Amino acid sequence: MKISLFLLKRAYSISPELFPYIDFLIYRCKQKGYLPSLDNSPVAEIEDPTFVAHVDRREPLDESATSLNVLKIPLASQASTSLIDAIPPAAPIIHQGSPRQQTITYALSRTEVVYHIANQVVDILRRICVECAIFGSLGCHLYGNERSPNDIDILALPPTGIHITAEWLKRAIVKLDSENFCLERPKDPKATFRILYFTVDDKLAPPNAFHKNKCKIDILFPNTLHLPSLSKNEIKWQHGLPVIPFSVLLLQKLQGWDDHRKMSEYYKYEKQYMDASDVQNLLKLEHIVSLRFSKPWWDRRFFSQEFQVLSLRRVEDFCGEYPASKEEWARLGFRVPNERGVAARWLAGSVLASEWVCFQCTNS
Template sequence: MSRYSPTSQEVRTVADRAICIFASLNLECCLVGGLACSLFGISRTPGDVDLVIVTALHSQESLKRMLCDRDSNFFLVPSKKAFATYKVLWYGYPYRRCKVDILLPGIMNIPSVPKDRVEQRSGFPVMPLLPLLMLKLQAWEDHRNHYESYMREKQHTDVSDIRSLLKIARRNGISCGNASNSWIPSSLVEETKRRVKSWVERMGSAENHDWAAIGFDPPRQRRTKASKASASDCDRLAERLRSMYIR
């Protein structure tokens, strides 16, 4: 970790400050991303705060301004991306700062989590584990296919997070088929099934039993016609060799 990067405790402090401000405005929210993963027990230092605000009344930019208006440590800077009209939200520390991403349901397929489904972890509201894993799988796919190299590098962290979340989900008996997860949009479920297939094709079958346990049966490898023909050829060759030795 760079000396200019926030510590794990600083990231949590920034998240807590933002959550408290939104709570004072009667806005429900929950954490996703690296901080949410760490709150579920994954041992890595999150680099920023990803916060989903459950509202249809406010835009992302207005929500960012709400934080800045109520705490001067939050500040906005123009995006460095060409033609971008949005601003990037940061929280300032001496010699370093912490990025804060304000997200809304629907953006990047983020589901709207019912209030009674939001989990509490170490005093923080967190997206439930299963949709968090589904979004991590989506991030892995997006990062892997990104045109910028620094974004493609993020796929390696995604892989580590996915494997850890998958183990935790199986250990806790979490499954897509559970009634408690019926609120998850079917579109996200179907996309996850497709991504699990892509995961197995690229990463191998080591996690197949884990995927199956949480309700996403990986595709079984089928023998092609070519492989069947090859097997038949081997059988015929073996039979010929046996007959030669018998003679």
């Protein structure tokens, strides 16, 4: 039996109210032995026996009751436009038993979640009159480093004359937003401090985007890790978040590299490579240009005397490990080792006489 290719493709996808008319039209075509072409499409052989059997089961109908005019079915010359316009788009076939695949779209990426958490912490601290500034990997990212931050490091700056501790601040943050923040004990059973975490819901970020679905927040006070006490005017703002000055961030990241390469635990030791990459990237950012002229490394507001001496040695060690960075450190005013291992440049500025000693490498 022959039938229009249009009917073959669309018979199972048309709307329910049109299906009886199409079915009847097919039956009449079979009975009369001719085929009206509804869409001027070529004819095709029906090879589906179930469909033929369905048509063949139809009993002969009364001619007067089943004429095309009585049923108001358009004739072949008129059917093409009206039927095609009435047919909805074919729905995709879904096999029974095969689950639908759903694509979950998360609102934020990992980095955006870290920014979101940092904004919440900053807002809470400022609500209780505590200024703050971000450093660490997030601080580097705020200035333009490409590596995504792992956690949040915040320098808290309480008002003068107010004596509070980091532990008090952590408890205050949890009390003001216990739904998102929590305190947990560290692995060391003898430790007296608690670790502040932000619980990352699966609705906020993809699963396993954060270790144990938690983001760690470290809150430190001035003089810890040689961090300076900044005034409100000395805090810089990048992308809506407060951050420590770029010069302080650079030497703090250099300090992190030096500390991690001396660690006995492997997971801490290997962090030196991320720190080294961050330092090298910071040396390439646009913020480094102004430091070539200002050379603020001897400003005691930002760098203690001990930190200055340690930074001298760290720059030399870093240049020994990563010689490609020597030129930029020299342009910043730091002394860098030459081929003999002797410092070839000195820091500019007024320093103590003892700090003008030429540092020799161990093999000189």
